[in-house]
Amino acid sequence: MLKVENLTKIYDNGIQALHDVSFEVEKGEFLAVIGLSGSGKSTLLRCINRLIEPTSGTITWDGVDVTNASQEELRRIRRRIGMVFQHFNLVTRSKVITNVLAGRLGYVNPALAVVNRFPKSDIDKAHAQLARVGLESKAYARADELSGGQQQRVGVARAMMQDPEIMLADEPVASLDPVLAHSIMRYLELINQEDGVMVLCSLHFLDLVHQYADRVIALKDGELVFEGAPHEIDDDRFKEIYGREAERVG
């Protein structure tokens, strides 16, 4: 169980990205995070694996305090939290297989990974993960030779290499067309349902939320304004979250 309590983040330039946010996520749950651009969705997800240091508040995961973990402990926590990004964040000049193997960096011995050596089992695992996302034939292609949808699938495979217990997805389909968006979302759903991985996914489109999420939280200007099931978001709620002038699309 992931427990976020009174999480606040104020950036160095004074912008308050998160204000006293508290919520809980159960093991195996698919949680959607919605809100306008700049409402703090990305900051919230990045605070959970401390890519961004929270200003105050605590995050506890299965009783372990994430916010006060030492560098060494943080490394061990991070390796069990997979993350998928809006812009895929692949090393485009490297091979696909290298990008996928990077997911194991938290596990392999630091001294060995420096010379780009991975155990045989990890390499087999990388091929298996690529096969799972249907990209086995592209293993030795350069990442920038792939299309956007393929790159995001590599991103998912990289995250899966971590044997994650939590998957953070920061607008994973915002850069993709609707068809590809569904294919990526189905991978996340698969991971959630087959492997029992807790998924925290920020999304733009409400139909995706309805289709895939178990539960929704909504952020507005860094504050938690809604928490509940997807079908509870009616027009009034919608206007509350997205502002008065917003129109529902899709």
Add this chain to the structure above:
Amino acid sequence: MVDQSEASPTDPGSDEPTKKKGRGWRRSLFIIIAILFTFVVYAFAFAKTDVSLDEVQSQTRQEQLFRILRALARPDLIRYDKEDLIVTADVQIPCTGTDPSPATPDESGATIAVNPSCSAPGESMTVNGSGFEAGKRVIVNFVPVSDYDIVLPQGRADVAEDGTFSLAFETPQRESEEPQQVVAITQTNVGSWRNRVSVWTDTNDNGVQDASDFPDSDEDLSTYALALPEFEVRDPGGVTLVDDNNNVLDFISWGGSFEARTGSGTGLVSRDIGLDPFDTSESQSLQQFGTGIDASDFEWTGPDDDSFGATNTNQEFVGSPASSGSFFNEVAFNETREIEIAGPPGSSLKGVSLIFFDATDGSQYKIIPIVDKTDLSPRLSDNALSTWDRIIETVMLALLATTVGTFLAVPLSFLAAKNLMRDVTVPVINLSLSVIAIPIGLVLGVRASQWARDISEFTDANIVTLVLGLLALTGITWLILRWTFPPEDADKPPLGTRLLRVAALIVVAFIALIMSYLTSDLLVSLGEGFEDLVPTVGFLGNFVVKLGEIALLGIPVFSAIIGAFALAAAASKFGYVLFQRLSRGVLNAATLITSAVAGAVVGMAIGGIIDWFYQLENPTATVLIPAIIGALIGMLLSVKALRKGESQNIGLTVYYLSRTLFNGLRSIEPLVMVIIFVVWVGIGPFAGALALALHTTAALAKLYSEQVESINTGPLEAVTATGATRLQTVIFAVVPQIIPPYISFTMYRWDINVRMSTIIGFAGGGGIGFLLQQNINLLQYRAAAAQMLAIAIVVASMDYLSSRIRERIV
């Protein structure tokens, strides 16, 4: 916002037009002042740079300029051997009544007549030539009576179609009772590119073109003299005269007779001169005298006035010479070190050599061929050859400097990259403990390297022992590493295991040190062995030896740095343990104390540097006071840091320090740096390479770091999120992104270094600049032109090459 709208021209207001008018006035005034100011600045610049039109228009200056430009247009690249046709006529200055002898015509029929054949100095004379080759240029010289070889050029003339020329000149202010000479010279190139001709050259570097034969002579033998000014003759010693079939023709010795033990003369006993050839003053020599045709017919006498190249005094060559009847005829080992041999006139000297012996053990130590090779004319001139040598040196110097600079700049560039360093923060107590640990680590590192050196001596630099030792140690290291670094990084092992692993790592580090020494020794031994085995490519062996020696020098430094880093890291870790275990109050107290100590350490280090530079030799001023001030500053900073937060941003400090250092180094031109390196390692390409390498390091580190700063941060974030360490993140997310720009910058830098190295010789840094400067200073513009041409070709082709390679990679 408000201010802006008030001042904006859209604001409607009644005073708008007057405002505009006033502004117009001010604008015009400003322009006038600006023009005046510009005028003054340029006037001042003209005054300061001495712009002088008189010099530009001066006749002599222009002539000099044209002469140089013309010389530059004819680079000295090709050498034609020339045959001179010289016709000499006597003239009398002033007239004495006796008629000077007319010119003797050359074999080809060319002759000159001087009209009048006598005159007072300063009056005009005309040289009329006939029978010369049409179209040739004739140089007319006046050779006065003088103790020195003086030649006064009088002018040039072109030979007309009918083979005549005429040149009037003013007789020089050289009066003499004796007849003086007017000389007409035409030169003909020997050979052509279609039909190259063999010529003899000066192989023994005695300044005289080698003869291929004994000169013609009216006598029954002729003589040929050979000067060896730089050659060291051993005393007692001897020399054999050997023909091209290795037959010993003559064998003389000084300081006693001895038997040759090596070479073609083995077993022969020398013919002792009986006199001391070293005991000859200048222009004196030991000579053979007597009448005859064979060495045994003559006897050594002297010292007497020398007669090198001619028959000796009191010597007559009479008889019919044997074809192999050459012998030593005259010798002097004073400053000039000359030896004369006598032999049948016209007989070939090809393959004939002198072999010098040491009488103490009868071994030969030097073979000097009299004539051993021919050359072709035309051919590349000596200047072209040395230019080639130097331009290769230049390119290699630039290559070496770029390589070294790149290797150093790559790791340094990460320190100067803001996006990597920004987030490196540590608690104050870690920082203080690390600072305290650094000097201890340095000392321990040096000590460790010394112990390792002592232990590594067991091999006695024997290649077999070295290899066996290396193999054994590699095995041990492998086993220990296998145990300490399991491939999968599982959960935190118990404390005992971790301590054991740390101990094992220390052992491995020490073994690695020993192995480094063994490897260096092995390199030196192998290189030396290779040098002896294959002397023709000895430079390869020498390179390996040098690599080994560099490693030997570098290991203690490297060990010290590693020691400092390791101990600092350990101290930082220990600090972290304290940070977590201690209560707030105790931690603050500990932080305060360690900061004070750390400040004192830094203070003493700075004090030590000051003492070294200014040699104050005052411990109070250079140790005590800096320590106290440092401690106070350390305490103040820690109080401030503790109040503000818990972590100190060490990364930014490193960033600013390295940036400042690089900018400082980069602003000093390599041409200036080389002056310091010349003092350290002496004049030559090595100094130039070091200066360029230092500058390259600073410049590339800056350029590289800017590349690191401009990388896509997405992958960085993604790799960090997987739980990778900072080093792993750099290797997986940063390095792949920066490889193309790094290669591109390195190529560009090589390009710059080649250009730089062409002039670094001006300051003593070797390369082609040295030769160029020398030739310019000696006013040899044609030679200098060859070097300029070489620079232009190399720089242009480097430019082309590097841009092509960069296109390929990026």
